[in-house]
Amino acid sequence: MSDWEVDDDEDVKVRHTARGPQRQWTPPHPGKYSGFDRKTTWVPTPRVRGEPQWQTWRDKDGHAGARGRGRESGSRGGRGGNDGGPTTPLSFSVENSAIGMVIGRGGAKIRELEESTGARIKIHRGDFEGEVQIFGRSDAQLKAKELIDELVSQTSGNCRSYGQGSRNSFRRTESTWGAASQIPPAPALPPIDWVSMRENRLKYEAMKWKELPPLKKEFYIEAESVLNLTAEEVKQWRKENNNVFVDDLKDGEKRPIPNPVRTFLEAFQPFPGIMDNILKVGFVKPTPVQSQAWPVILKGFDLIAIAQTGTGKTLAYLLPGFIHMDQQPVPRDKRDGPGMLVLTPTRELALQIEAECSKYSYKGFTSICIYGGGDRKSQIKVVSKGVDIIIATPGRLNDLQMNDYINLKSITYLVLDEADRMLDMGFEPQIMKIILDIRPDRQTVMTSATWPAGVRRLSKSYLKDPMMVYVGTLDLAAVDTVEQSILIVQEEDKKAYVLDFIANMEPEDKVLIFVGKKLVADDLSSDLCLQGIAVQSLHGDREQCDREQALDDFKKGEVRILVATDLASRGLDVHDITHVFNYDFPRNIEEYVHRVGRTGRAGRSGASLTLLTRNDWRIAAELIHILERANQTVPEELVLMAERYEKHQRERELTAPRGGRGRGGGGGGGGGMGRRGEYRDRGDSDWKF
Known part of the structure; x- marks a missing residue:
């Protein structure tokens, strides 16, 4: 109930303060208060912390009892007095769940009851039910009890329906009280039939996309020189070009695999605008992944392209994407949004792809780069005006999509670039939300440098009967154009090695x-x-403008040394990097391969130098495998390190108690599981340098 108490004179109200110093109060009209002497003062009892406001002035023994006795004994006049009525209160019980309905919001309902009946109502809460006491005349008591019973019956019948009604119902006057009690309960909602929804999923999806404009995906016109290639010639070409493999992942009957194109003219002769761009840039011939990917994409198939970093995967999907958008049945000015979407893991890679789009401009297509850290308002402004191509990081795109700034239903060509890195960075939920708003019959291209289980799962979820093109092998391997050197050092000596390297x-x-x-x-x-x-x-904590300035200075040669985290291990395309220096070994062997791939790009040669310490011995065996695959020299110390670690692991397994934590345990000299699943050794081994 509220802190307000209405006295006999309706113009006089006293507010009981819940906090602050006590104050004394003298009635302004002493003649009208027969129960008090002119000099009588009254001190309100402060409310105890934690008690409901409506209960304070009634449930305190001192105050409430005094007022109750005054009302019952007829010491005061007014409607609560003993005007010929009984002095015994009318008492009955109600469930605790109904007490809130009787009291009302802020005590409004109980005040309304008292004003409409002339009775005084007092409620004592119990463990399971509360006791209601009604003071006043007999007719007032009976009228109040009747209205309270009516409220309780409404609560037990449909409490939710009453609670969801208008909040103004708590302030209804006596004239509307009867009408309020006649509101019929809302019908119960039927339960959701999840089984039926799953069974009819395809039907619901068809209803969602039933008004889509037509889509065309096949634009390939095979050159006669490509068509006339024999099976033996195709096999020989693929073997000579870094062992290109093509596989059809469609279940059931397999489709014929297109032959590779060996020149730009064989791929794009029917599209002179593309050829003009290629001639302007000055490329001599396609890379292996481009030669095999272009025929597959132009024939309208979904594609998974697995190739090492620096092998031209960006151009492999960009040029067919231009043709795809230009050849759609719906004209550009009639489309309700962009036609191509490229999702990338990092801002740097997104900006780099946008630069490639601008370099190979085709038919006036416009593009925008959407990424976190950029000016959100300007990105929204450009998107609102209309663009053809969106290159975005999943986080910022998901933000704009959920706020209805971008309509993705017009997307017909989707690219998931560096899919393995996006999964490593935890972008899968955002990717899922984005793809659910893109038409299901789109054409999808996925690129990756590795083929882990997460990428396989992603491809099964979002690609439809794709073909796979992979260069070399699906096993992890570093580029063979980089000379890899390994040095085993002490942690405190790392900085000295860096300074010596820079000096030379x-x-x-x-x-x-x-x-x-x-x-x-x-x-x-x-x-x-x-x-x-x-x-x-x-690194990620720098402002976006500083990150862009650092990368620009490095590309232009204003600085020749860039210190970076693994933020720069993917998508950073600086052709003249001669050396990669791994000051710290990365968290896993995949990142090592990507770091090394920052040099030796586009047919150039490069060198990498990696510092290993005692704490890195868990990756020694995997690193040896990478070096051997790239025909690199394996240091004898690295072999000894791998043997020591293997021996250490065997000893831990033998000494671990049965049913214990095993290899993942963190006890003794073992290693605990790292945040990403790798082992983090604590160094209690017998390894000595």
């Missing part, structure tokens, strides 16, 4: 130094700057 750099050298933590990137770049060495740093 040639004038034309450009080095990308990878570190494991943002703090280390700042620390190392600061130390180099203090020694007068021009350097830039790149």
Whole structure:
């Protein structure tokens, strides 16, 4: 109930304050208050913390009892007095669930009852039910009880229906009280039949996409020179070009696999606008992944392209995408949104793809790069005006999509670029939300440098009967154009090795130094700057403008040293990087392969230098495998490190108690599981340098 108490004179109201110092109150009209002497003062009882407001002034023994006795004994006049009525209160019980309905919001309902009946109502809560006491005349008591019973019956009949009614119902006057009690209960909602919904999923999807405009996906006109290739010639070409493999992942009857194109003219002769762009750039011939991917995409198939970094996967999907958008039955000015969407894991890669789109401009197609850290308002402004191509990171695109700034139902060509990296960064929920708003009969291209289980699951979910093109092998492998060197050092000696390396750099050298933590990137770049060495740093905690400036300085050669986290291990395309220096070994062997791939790109050669410490011995065996596949020299110390780690693991398994935590345990000298599943060794081994 509220802190307000209405006295006999309707113009006089007293507010009981819940907090603050006590104050004394003297009635302004002492003649009208027969129960009080002119000099009588009254001190309100402060409300106890935690008690409901409506209960304070009634349930306190001192105050409530005094007022109750006054009312019952007729010491005061007014409607609560003993005007010929009984002095015994009318008492009955109600369930606790109904007490809230009787009291009302802020005590409004109980005040309304008292005003309409002339009775006084007091409620005591119990464990399961409350006791209601009604003071006043007999007719007032009976009238109040009748209305309370009516409220209780409404509560037990349909409490939710009453609660969802208008809040103004708590302030109804006596004239509308009877009408309020006649409101029929709302009908119960039928239960959701999930089984039926699952069974009719395809029907519901067809209803959602029934008004889609027509879509065309096949545009390939096979050149006569490609058509006349024999099976033996195709096999020989694929073997000579880094072992290109093509596989049809469609269940059931397999489709004929297109022959590879060996020149740009064989792929794009019917599209002179594409050929003009290629001639302007000056490329000599397609890369292996482009040669086999272009015929597959132009024939309208979904594609999974697995190839090492720096092998031209971006151009493999961009040029067919231009043709796809240009050849649609619906004209560009009649489409309700963009036609191509490229999802990428990092801002740097998104900006790089946008630069490629601008370089190979075709038929006036416009593009926008949407990424977190960029100016959100300007991105919304450009999208609202209309664009043909969206290159985006999943987080920012999901933000704009959920706020209805972007309509993705017009997308007919979808690219998931560097899918393995997007999964590593935890973008799968955002990708799922985005793809659910794209028409299901779209054409989808997925690129990746590796083929882990997560990428396979993603391909089964979002691609329809795809073909797979992979260059070399599906096993993890580094590019063979990079000379890889491994040094086993002490942790405290790392900085000295970096300084020695920089001191011996040639004038034309450009080095990308990878570190494991943002703090280390700042620390190392600061130390180099203090020694007068021009350097830039790149990591996720830097402002976007600073990140773009650092990358631009490195690309233009204003600085020849860039210290970066694994943010730069994917998609960073700087052709003249001569060296990669792994100051810290990455969290897994896949990231090592991507780091090494930042050099030796586009047919150039490069070199990588990796510092290993005692704490990195868990990856020694995997690193040996990578070096051997790339025909690199394996240091003897690395072999000994791998043997020591294998022996250490066997000893742990033998000494681990049965039913214990096993290899994942963190006890003793073992290693605990890292955040991403890798083992984190604590160094209690007998390994010595």
